[in-house]
Amino acid sequence: MADLQDELQSLAEPGDLLDTAQTAPLAPQPPPGSPQERARALLADHPVVDGHSGLPWALRDLAWYDLQLGDSGVDTDVLRLREGRVGALLWSLRLPERIEAERAVGATLEQLDLVRSVVAAHPEGLRLARSAGQVIDARNCGRVAVVLGPAGAAALDDSLGILRVLHTLGLRVLTLAGASWAGEAGLTRFGEEVLREMNRLGVLADVSGASDATIARALALSRTPVLCTRSAARSLRAHPDNLSDALLAELGAAKGLCLVPSSPERSGPGVQDVADHLDHVRAIAGPESVGLSGHAPGAGAAPGYPHLIAELLRRGWPETDVTLLTWGNMQRVLRSADFAARAARERRKPSAARISELDPTDA
Structure with missing residues (x-):
């Protein structure tokens, strides 16, 4: 996220920054x-839900x-967000x-603990959110909402009980x-x-x-939309x-969501490259199945979101599709x-299934 401030000074407003003492001219x-x-006006009411930030691992x-204040060894802070x-x-x-x-389990719990501590230490800028309503509340209060996840499947240690504990601690997304x-x-x-059980x-x-076979089966089986947080x-x-x-x-037919990353490896190094992928995903999956995703700190340059939105508007994206991309689809x-x-939860009790019973050769 380090380069979110690149080329954006013309779009910044003092009221948008949490620490106005550090506002650049x-x-x-x-x-x-x-x-x-137009991009600035749209993003004022429909800010970006960024589908992937690797900050917790960078802070450990x-x-x-x-x-x-932004005075740290990482390239993400509240001002740049x-x-x-x-x-x-x-x-x-x-x-x-x-x-x-x-x-894996212990390391994931340590990251959860770190994230909760980081959010608690920055109450003027960050707020933990566990639901769509809490994300909206955070925005209305001028905070950046933090949604926990994705965590890796290895964090479960093949235990549905651990999945439930992680959910109790705030986990909202798990990678299959x-x-x-x-x-x-x-x-x-x-x-x-x-x-x-996740549903x-x-x-x-x-x-x-995940493998193509896993993706296809998840799309067919899940009762809730499936995410691709960095695809x-x-x-x-x-x-x-x-x-x-x-x-x-298939993702579009299932009303899932592909969060296109701003990373050189997956989408290309520049704004035009990322916009090309967004055009393509929107054309194939539909405007209700495309969103935005960041990259791990230090992973390379990514276009600033206002600059990217301005490029999409130049390409003829309707404003309704832009607001779905930035905010509406994730909500x-x-x-x-x-x-x-x-x-x-009204019709299904917590699952007591064990891998040794359902997949005995893998246990």
Whole structure:
């Protein structure tokens, strides 16, 4: 997120920054009716829900940081989030692949504890949100909403009880990859039971990085929309996390959400590249199935969101589609998960399934 402030000074307003003492002098205002001015107006009412931030892992080894002042060893802070017009973040709890399996649960809990501490230490800028309504409340109070997740499937240690504990602690998104029950062949019987229990709890399924078979099965089985928190169009860039046109069409039919990342590896290095992927996903999956996603701190340059929105407006995107992209689609998915979970808990008890019973050869 370091470069969210790049090329954005002309779009900043003193009232948008939480610490006005650090506000940079304003550049000349964009002409009325220009894409830049329209982007600023749209983002004032419909800020970006950023679908993937790797900040928790970046903070774990820092002896000191202050996200309010921005004086720290990371490239994300409240000021830059405001300048980038970010209203909510999904804070990733993913673990590096080098983490041993037996450490996954503990490392995820440590990240959860860190995130809660970070939010508590920055009450003027950040607010933890567990529902669509709480995300809106945070925005209305001038805070950036923090939604916990995605976490990796390894964090469950093949236990639905651990899934429920993580949900109690605030987890809202889990990635269906990196576990024996979600592999190249798709979801096993236990994997399907994990997804059903996620639906009952209101934990959204993230299928970025999962196999095509797992993605297809999750789309068919889930009672709530499925997320792809860091996936662009495979036909434009052959990254393994990106989605084929066939999967994008299935995602759109299921009212899922592809959060296109601003990362050189997945979408390309510049604004034009990211806009190309957004155009493609919107054309294949539909305007209700496309959103925005960031990148892990230090992962490389990403276009500033106001600059990106201005580019989409220049390409002829209707303002209604832009507001769905930045805010509306993610709100719909969160509301759908909340509603489906309330209904599921009335008809389904907590699952007592064990992997040793459903997938005995994998236990």
